[in-house]
Amino acid sequence: MKLHKTEIAKLQIDTAIDLFLKNTDFVSALTLAGAGEEITGKLLERKGEKSLLQKLHDWYVKTKEEKVGYGEFARNANEIRNALKHASNEKEDELEIQRWQTIQMIMRAMTNWQQLVGEPSEKMKEMARWIAENKGKYENME
DSSP states (O other): OOOOOHHHHHHHHHHHHHHTTTOOOOHHHHHHHHHHHHHHHHHHHTTTOHHHHHHHHHHHHOOOOSOOOOOHHHHHHHHHHHHHOOOOOOOGOOOOHHHHHHHHHHHHHHHHHHHHHOOOHHHHHHHHHHHHHHHTTTGGOO
């Protein structure tokens, strides 16, 4: 099977949304959303556009006194995603994972997808409805 990276990212993001909305496996959902977010971000960069993470870094640098380079900012933003897929640090053998982290990663992936492709998938629309319906609640989800 030959797939373009945009198709792979869509499959990853849509599957992440499905796992999350069915309350099946928010850990795998976070990992899949993170993979889709990374692919779409790199594809945007190749087009000369900024990913959501790069835009968030720009905003952070403009609004905060503390100046942080993009690499450090990205490492912090992706800390849980990276901890879920690597086992190089003994301190990360047990992780505290919150549902809001999965939601945040899905939102980042969907935003990059929208910018890259222009039209959200049906699953992404379903997730956007869920986010709107749960506004103010998901920040406290464990």
